[in-house]
Amino acid sequence: MASGGGGMSIVGDGYAYLTTWENWAGARGIFGSNPDGSLRFNRDSIIALTLEHLWMSFAAVGIAALIALPLGIYLGHVRRGASITVAISNVSRAMPTLALLTLFAASAIGFGNRAVIIAAAIFAFPPILQNAFTGMAGVDPDIRDAALGQGMTRFQIATRVELPLAVPLIAAGLRTSAVQTVATVPLAALVAGGGLGVIINTGLATQRFGEVVAGGVLVAALSLGIDLALGRLQRSVTPVPLRALAAAA
Amino acid sequence: MAAPPNPWFSLQYLQRNWHEVVDQLLVHTTVTLEAVAIALVIAFPLAILARRIPRLARPILGVSGVLYTVPSFALFALLAPYTGIGRTTVLIGLVMYALLVLVRNILVGLQGVDADVVDAARGLGYSPMELLLRVEVPNALPSIVAGLRLATVSTVALVTVGVVVGYGGLGQLMFRGLQSNYRAQIATSSLLCLLLALVLDLIIVAAARWAMPWRRGAVA
Numbered sequence: 001m002a003s004g005g006g007g008m009s010i011v012g013d014g015y016a017y018l019t020t021w022e023n024w025a026g027a028r029g030i031f032g033s034n035p036d037g038s039l040r041f042n043r044d045s046i047i048a049l050t051l052e053h054l055w056m057s058f059a060a061v062g063i064a065a066l067i068a069l070p071l072g073i074y075l076g077h078v079r080r081g082a083s084i085t086v087a088i089s090n091v092s093r094a095m096p097t098l099a100l101l102t103l104f105a106a107s108a109i110g111f112g113n114r115a116v117i118i119a120a121a122i123f124a125f126p127p128i129l130q131n132a133f134t135g136m137a138g139v140d141p142d143i144r145d146a147a148l149g150q151g152m153t154r155f156q157i158a159t160r161v162e163l164p165l166a167v168p169l170i171a172a173g174l175r176t177s178a179v180q181t182v183a184t185v186p187l188a189a190l191v192a193g194g195g196l197g198v199i200i201n202t203g204l205a206t207q208r209f210g211e212v213v214a215g216g217v218l219v220a221a222l223s224l225g226i227d228l229a230l231g232r233l234q235r236s237v238t239p240v241p242l243r244a245l246a247a248a249a
Numbered sequence: 250m251a252a253p254p255n256p257w258f259s260l261q262y263l264q265r266n267w268h269e270v271v272d273q274l275l276v277h278t279t280v281t282l283e284a285v286a287i288a289l290v291i292a293f294p295l296a297i298l299a300r301r302i303p304r305l306a307r308p309i310l311g312v313s314g315v316l317y318t319v320p321s322f323a324l325f326a327l328l329a330p331y332t333g334i335g336r337t338t339v340l341i342g343l344v345m346y347a348l349l350v351l352v353r354n355i356l357v358g359l360q361g362v363d364a365d366v367v368d369a370a371r372g373l374g375y376s377p378m379e380l381l382l383r384v385e386v387p388n389a390l391p392s393i394v395a396g397l398r399l400a401t402v403s404t405v406a407l408v409t410v411g412v413v414v415g416y417g418g419l420g421q422l423m424f425r426g427l428q429s430n431y432r433a434q435i436a437t438s439s440l441l442c443l444l445l446a447l448v449l450d451l452i453i454v455a456a457a458r459w460a461m462p463w464r465r466g467a468v469a
Contacts, residue, residue, distance in 0.1 A: 010330045010331075090402075091443075093399070093402050093403055093406065094402050094405065094406060094442075094443055094446035094447065094450075095406065095439075095442075095443060096405075096406040096407075096408075096409040096410075096419075096420065096423075096439070096442050097406070097409075097410070098409040098410060098412065098417070098420050098423055098424070099409065099420075099423055099435075099438070099439035099442055099443075100439075102423040102424065102426065102427040102435045102439070103435055103436065103439060105427055106426070106427055106430060106432050106435050107432075179318065182320075183318070183319075183320035183321075183322075184320070186320055186322040186323060187322055187410070190412065190413075190424065190427075191427065197322055200322065200323065200326040200413070201413075203326075204326070204329070204413065204414075209329070209330040212326045212327075212329060212330060213326070213327055213330060215323070215326060216323040216324070216326040216327035217323075217327070219319075219320050219322065219323035220318075220319040220320065220323045220324075220327075223318050223319060223320055223323075224315065224318050224319070227318050
């Protein structure tokens with residue numbers, strides 16, 4: 001328990017942890033190698049854990065986007081499956097991340113980053129699908145009619161008319177999904193995975209609450225930073241006339 | 250040596266651990282309801298304040314938006330040294346997350362009330378309090394209910410992260426099941442979590458139908 005240290009010394013310990021260069025660089029450098037020769041992130045280095053965190057998040061969102069984007073764009077174009085996309089996002093909201101993580105870790109997938117990336121990808125899926133669908137399906141029918149009247153094929157309408165108009169919502173979906181994934185990955189530490197959650201988990205296990213606070217600050221800062229950065233990116237890919245619309249969505 | 254059977258579902262697990270499962274289900278349910286209730290009590294005045302003084306709307310939504318971005322795992326970890334290991338920490342975290350959803354939905358609901366309706370009520374001599382309770386809130390109810398459903402369902406899922414501070418309800422069973430490689434324990438507690446979210450959601454929908462007889466034909 002924290003009663004021995006008191007609030008100030010916990011913050012002081014956390015500050016000391018964050019301002020010690022060795023904790024950032026690690027005692028044995030940022031990268032090591034596994035027994036099988038593959039690259040490994042050293043778990044005693046904040047830099048390595050941050051990189052691992054970002055890599056896992058990127059992998060999860062990438063896998064999810066690879067399936068959700070084409071699917072959402074297609075379903076939105078043909079305007080079918082609205083209830084299915086809503087149902088998927090509702091179920092995923094009720095499903096605890098920890099449930100999927102522990103289910104996967106106890107299955108043939110096993111402990112470690114692979115279980116985390118698959119679980120995170122499943123949670124990254126619904127916002128991308130939903131937004132791609134809404135973006136495509138929400139295009140003004142008059143605009144579609146006009147394109148049809150000009151002699152465009154269905155494929156041309158989808159790629160040259162609907163898709164550009166759907167970009168703001170698609171970008172918003174990717175941002176939501178990425179921010180949520182960066183916030184989910186810390187749970188990896190509970191199933192022997194990597195990323196910044198390791199600092200919190202180790203701190204809790206060894207009762208070094210300064211490290212717990214430091215880990216919490218790092219995770220929070222990374223999440224807020226990613227949200228801010230992707231917010232800028234989202235804005236920059238949104239055509240100026242559509243910005244007010246995207247902000248309202 | 251052949252591995253002992255480790256089924257995902259087993260009645261034996263439920264029979265042997267009935268009391269523990271029921272206990273954690275109760276913990277999970279009560280901490281969820283308590284968190285949502287507290288969040289609702291805090292969210293109402295905040296949303297009404299933001300509605301009455303539009304200049305406050307941006308900072309109130311902004312601050313709760315930033316709080317929402319902080320991962321639950323980090324938030325529990327940041328609170329733990331001060332509020333200790335256990336219920337209080339989890340409760341504070343859950344209230345904070347439910348708060349944003351509720352404030353936003355109540356505010357959107359209140360802002361969406363037809364200005365003509367408000368004018369008519371004023372003309373009929375409604376006091377500001379009467380106006381709020383008998384005109385604005387009933388009109389904003391669909392949006393408030395939507396927020397309540399979202400907050401409740403996500404809180405049920407979020408409770409499990411409480412394992413970080415040793416108070417995760419059904420999450421506690423998931424985590425121990427993982428440590429002891431007991432698949433039935435993980436699958437049972439995961440399923441119960443989904444069921445709890447579904448049941449609470451259905452209760453809210455039923456209550457909303459009862460409270461809004463004028464909307465019974467519409468989709469909730």
